[in-house]
Amino acid sequence: MTAFVRIDHALASRTVLRHRPADRGERLARALVAHAARMGCTVRLSVTMVEPWCSATFSGSVIVLALDASPGPASSNWLANLPEADIPLGRDLIADIAVEPDGTRQRLRVLLCLDAAGG
Template sequence: MARGPDAGTLVERALSLSAMRASIAMVVLDATATRWASATFSGARHVLDLRLSDTAAARQWLAGLAEADLPMRGHLMADCTVAHLHSAGGTIDVRIEALTVESV
């Protein structure tokens, strides 16, 4: 029986949908997810490299990611930060680091 998409896929989808709703073209260049667990929670750490057009809307979207509501079935976004940003030639290359927690 299929369990559905993994947390890494759900994070990519949530970010893509959020960018699309903000009228931002976003390309995922690379994405990794590493499972983790504490005494009370389990989830995954995510690193995503994205490319966006360098627009005011894209910069505003990136600035609001830490507070954004990014719904994902079966998971909660516990943290989402812009770890690195480089702008050149009309594009923004950005590294996003995120932490998801499995919801019960």
């Protein structure tokens, strides 16, 4: 038996694609890995948590990323400069980024404001 679904083309043309929270984490991880590479550092980041966040003026996500990087001057320099780095994310903005210990490894906790560059 074949099922048919009626498609309302007028409605379909107005569909807006929205990123899922996990997509935001993966997009952020890719941007941070690229930034590290530009600084001469090779890192691996994996998303461990994405939680919604909002204030009176912004909405966004708190994203936690597990960090795997070889110790050395390049990774130390990247991590030391990361809180002040300008990471391009289109209309989104990294409002805060912190490097935290996580057992024998480190993690990044990022506050990402969505559509902060909108008008």
